[in-house]
Amino acid sequence: MTFAEYVRENRDTIVHLFVQHVNITVKAVFFSIIVGVLIGVLISKYEKLAWPVINVANVIYTIPSLALFALMIPILGIGKFPAIVALVLYNQIVLVRNTYVGIKGVESAVLESAVGMGMSPAQVLFRVQLPLAFPVIMAGIRTAAVITVATATIAATIGAGGLGLLIFGGISSLSTFQILAGAIPTMILANAADWLLYGVEVLVQRKWGS
Amino acid sequence: MRSVCKEFVKGIRTLDDICLHVARHEFVVLIGTSGCGKTTTMKMINKLVQPTSGEILIDGTNISQINAIELRRNIGYVIQEIGLLPHMTVAQNIALVPELKGWPVRKREERVEELLSLIGLDPALYKKKKPSQLSGGQKQRVGVARALAADPEIILMDEPFGALDPITRIQLQDELVRLIRRVKKTIVFVTHDMEEAVKFADKIVIMDAGRIVQAGSIQEIFKNPKNDFVRNFFRMHDVYNKLRAMKVEDAAVPVLFDGPRPQHGIDAGEPLSRALGVMLERGINCLFVRGTSEENLQVTFESIYRITGQ
Numbered sequence: 001m002t003f004a005e006y007v008r009e010n011r012d013t014i015v016h017l018f019v020q021h022v023n024i025t026v027k028a029v030f031f032s033i034i035v036g037v038l039i040g041v042l043i044s045k046y047e048k049l050a051w052p053v054i055n056v057a058n059v060i061y062t063i064p065s066l067a068l069f070a071l072m073i074p075i076l077g078i079g080k081f082p083a084i085v086a087l088v089l090y091n092q093i094v095l096v097r098n099t100y101v102g103i104k105g106v107e108s109a110v111l112e113s114a115v116g117m118g119m120s121p122a123q124v125l126f127r128v129q130l131p132l133a134f135p136v137i138m139a140g141i142r143t144a145a146v147i148t149v150a151t152a153t154i155a156a157t158i159g160a161g162g163l164g165l166l167i168f169g170g171i172s173s174l175s176t177f178q179i180l181a182g183a184i185p186t187m188i189l190a191n192a193a194d195w196l197l198y199g200v201e202v203l204v205q206r207k208w209g210s
Numbered sequence: 211m212r213s214v215c216k217e218f219v220k221g222i223r224t225l226d227d228i229c230l231h232v233a234r235h236e237f238v239v240l241i242g243t244s245g246c247g248k249t250t251t252m253k254m255i256n257k258l259v260q261p262t263s264g265e266i267l268i269d270g271t272n273i274s275q276i277n278a279i280e281l282r283r284n285i286g287y288v289i290q291e292i293g294l295l296p297h298m299t300v301a302q303n304i305a306l307v308p309e310l311k312g313w314p315v316r317k318r319e320e321r322v323e324e325l326l327s328l329i330g331l332d333p334a335l336y337k338k339k340k341p342s343q344l345s346g347g348q349k350q351r352v353g354v355a356r357a358l359a360a361d362p363e364i365i366l367m368d369e370p371f372g373a374l375d376p377i378t379r380i381q382l383q384d385e386l387v388r389l390i391r392r393v394k395k396t397i398v399f400v401t402h403d404m405e406e407a408v409k410f411a412d413k414i415v416i417m418d419a420g421r422i423v424q425a426g427s428i429q430e431i432f433k434n435p436k437n438d439f440v441r442n443f444f445r446m447h448d449v450y451n452k453l454r455a456m457k458v459e460d461a462a463v464p465v466l467f468d469g470p471r472p473q474h475g476i477d478a479g480e481p482l483s484r485a486l487g488v489m490l491e492r493g494i495n496c497l498f499v500r501g502t503s504e505e506n507l508q509v510t511f512e513s514i515y516r517i518t519g520q
Binding site: 107116 | 256258279280281282283284287289291292293294295296297306307310353356366
């Protein structure tokens with residue numbers, strides 16, 4: 001049996017798991033962005049929190065991903081929800097750090113004139129700081145998306161499904177085809193996500209860039 | 211301002227007992243060396259800095275009673291680093307305060323066109339440009355236009371021309387003088403450059419170490435300087451007056467047969483200050499003098515130095 005035949009035979013399963021994988025990834029990235037950017041904005045306002053928060057995020061990132069998923073089980077059980085929580089936790093370092101650095105990187109003269117002209121703190125944030133920090137935040141989002149697609153394969157170990165099922169199944173049944181059927185779509189998905197987000201970045205920059 | 215004090219660090223007075231009255235449509239220049247408190251004084255007017263004690267009144271209203279954001283929208287603000295918002299177009303930058311104040315789009319657009327023409331930038335060409343596409347001088351022109359946009363009564367300017375090259379700076383200063391005559395504003399202007407102060411000021415406020423040393427019209431201070439510190443500021447200005455009064459031909463000397471040949475030229479009728487400016491800017495030490503009966507004349511640092519009697 002060739003690989004092509006294997007794929008044809010198991011097409012429905014692969015497509016089903018692919019969709020499941022996309023589903024987990026999109027949700028995880030979406031919530032990661034909300035949480036990460038929010039925390040990044042907060043620590044840029046409350047500077048004292050910046051160092052401890054970034055360090056905590058960093059420590060989380062150093063937990064081996066397999067262990068992080070396993071640690072979710074006693075707290076949140078198994079399934080999709082704990083997997084997404086683990087992925088969101090995992091992504092915080094790039095998102096929090098990039099949001100913080102991006103906001104802090106806004107030139108002080110630009111801020112001073114924005115405040116001096118009578119912008120409210122919210123206007124300064126949404127109309128000056130976030131737009132100017134956008135390229136840096138976007139870089140973080142792209143990294144997070146790629147990491148999430150790859151790491152989500154491990155979510156299969158706690159019953160979240162996705163392409164990881166094929167990879168782990170392939171390992172235990174010594175089926176190279178099955179491993180490849182999980183790995184190749186994962187890689188395609190990771191690259192597609194990166195390019196898609198790059199496209200978004202280019203479009204936004206064309207409209208709002210300096 | 212009534213006996214305003216500011217302590218950034220408790221017990222250390224950055225500003226001490228500043229009392230200052232600015233009349234309507236007066237051009238007041240705060241001048242002093244770096245760190246004398248002139249910028250801090252200015253920033254208290256639009257509440258970017260809060261006074262530790264004392265009060266600031268605008269038209270009889272204590273500004274502590276006015277919402278800071280509301281206050282700032284009614285005071286023009288220009289800073290040395292300009293601070294145009296880099297992600298917005300020139301038009302969006304200029305229209306920012308009118309927009310914050312909720313002007314209708316039509317009125318904002320008209321205002322942008324009007325102001326761009328006023329500062330000598332063709333609206334059709336410059337409206338849609340981003341700040342990064344402008345030269346330093348153009349950026350600061352836009353900075354000034356932005357401060358004028360919502361037609362505020364009061365404008366604060368913090369060394370607006372400090373970062374520009376000498377030629378652009380003089381050009382912009384002259385433009386500002388013309389502009390101010392037309393728009394009639396109350397202006398508080400911070401600089402460390404006496405030349406600028408003399409050019410603009412109805413009233414000069416000389417500051418040192420957080421205090422006002424002397425305040426008054428140029429003539430008053432010139433006739434009756436209070437102490438050496440004030441005298442020092444004016445002596446520097448003396449040289450500059452001489453340089454502006456003299457012409458290039460006054461300092462012209464023959465080009466030496468075996469000396470360096472000047473690479474650039476300047477007209478004999480130009481003020482000597484212009485020659486010095488060009489030399490400093492280009493980093494050269496001599497200029498050909500054009501338009502004289504004699505051939506082969508030049509000005510050098512030495513010839514300028516000799517004639518100004520320094």
